[in-house]
Amino acid sequence: MKRPQATLILALGLLLASPLAAQEQQGIPYATTIAPSGVEGLDSALTDASRLRRLAEEAPVDGFGLVARALAEPRLLDDVFRSEGYWAADATVLVDGQPAATPGLAERLAARPAGAPVPVEVRPAPGPRYTLRRIALRAQSPAEAQDVAALGAPQGLAQGDPARSAPVLDAESDLIDRLRRAGHPLAAVVDREVVVDHEAQAMDVTWVLAPGPAARFAPPLIAGDSAVNPALTARVASRLTGQPYSPAAQERTRRELMALGAFDSVRVRAAQRLDETGALPVTYTLADRPRNAAGFNLSYETNYGPSGSVYYERRNAFGNAERLRLEATVSRLGAGGGTEDVNSRIAANLRRPGLIDGRTTLVAEVAAVRERLEAYDRDAIVASTLLERPFGERWVLQTGPSLETGRIGRDGNWQEFHLAGWVLGARYDGTDNLLDPRSGIRASIVATPYADVLEGGGFIRALGTLRTYYDFTSDGGSVVALRGTLGSLVGADRAVPLDKRFYAGGGGSVRGYSYQSIGPRDARNRPDGGSSLVEASAELRQRVRGNLGMVAFVDAGSVGQTETPSFSDVRLGAGVGVRYATAIGPVRLDVAVPLNKQEGDAGYGIYVGLGQAF
Known part of the structure; x- marks a missing residue:
């Protein structure tokens, strides 16, 4: 029994020690070079397409396999030549200095002793360009x-x-x-x-x-396991019925269904043939968003410390794509060292889309507000019921009544107020991204006539903002963002409640200054508000690497005592910031200093939040 075992072990040892067995296990190492083609831009495409180079390490071969690869290489590179217009091109492949088709080359490679990699050279000959x-x-x-x-x-x-x-x-x-x-x-x-x-x-x-026949849309079909009332989705989609076929109209209806806010995705598929009436059937497949959502948001400002909010959201709350949102916010947690100066807001918001013609949305909100600011103290109940309707692809108009009741004052001297208003607003969004725009224009204007329910009289508060973005590198690497705001109280006097006057300064206004600190002051150097507002900001947003970016900015603002905007006392702030891009918008850290401080202004401001400053 021992002698056969020894013979078997010896045979295995000889097999493992032979060069052929080693090549079969490890393959023949080789190094591929591609000679210059003499055509600018062609060499990199040839290198990317080379199978010899791509498989050298990940798929070792023996001598016969290497020759087979070399013989197949010209056919693979032929697609590259033709894609660039070289229809008479050729490529020669030399393996160890010999043409790949040389008889006996594979056997010689197999017998080649181990050592340096076998040199493989590809010589492209593009020829004339057709x-x-x-x-x-x-x-x-x-x-x-x-x-x-x-x-x-x-x-x-x-x-x-x-x-x-x-x-x-x-x-x-x-x-x-x-x-x-x-x-x-x-x-x-x-x-x-x-x-x-x-x-x-x-x-x-x-x-x-x-071309096939020209066609119109058939009544769209709705598919998918959705809990949204089918009558609502049918009403939105049915506007497509009878319209002349166009991909733009088909996509517009898909976006209108998504705008209901209840769907995680809406997919559209057009039929491959017309129906018996000659119309084109289209199917929209709906996938609902999760019914419940909750979240929180944190921010920080140097002068007043951290702020935070929590919310709960119920989607498709009553079966018609409604969104009910309950939210609580607290701010100025670091002001005064206690709870007396803490601001809070508790609100309930209900959005009911698809009203009237399927495009109008009802937005109802009620909020309890507590504000303890340098300019005023305020406790109020605020309610509004607005109708919003899109016009075209970019515009949204809104209108509806608002009511406010509560008390406002300073130093414990409270005055009750009861205001009724009617909101008239318009928004335009021509930007490329909702969370982090890089090009396009955004504009908004809101004018609200107010009437004092008990005392009589009234005024109009108007505020308009224009934002524009320029992407100088076309890839978001260098973006200049500009913002301008104008505000005016028309027909107002000093009896206008303090919260309806205009103020400037703070993270969403002129960075480097305290919140509401820019503008007229009272005898005790407290912000007194004004009847007009002018603000402007400029930012250079520069991507540094990956998701990391830097920002340099200048802000300016002025508050006047007349309803005509004044530029006589403009305050400037400047600073730098860091941005880190996330799926829900950039995380923002800004540091700013006031360039022409007023008495009592801080020396700098630090602002942390989610999303761009504007």
């Missing part, structure tokens, strides 16, 4: 010829351009998009005829198109 000679469109049938002729020339292609494949494919996609935008939902490319004339070093491209 050009586009003839570009044509043809309809599949004579009845469709007029629709095809209306397209004109394919976009992005011209006679004499390099015969590259990418622009041809892009032009083809654009042709289909244009036919669909013209109302042809079933448009298709029947054939793409590409003829390469090697003698003339030119390429001809002809598309055969089938």
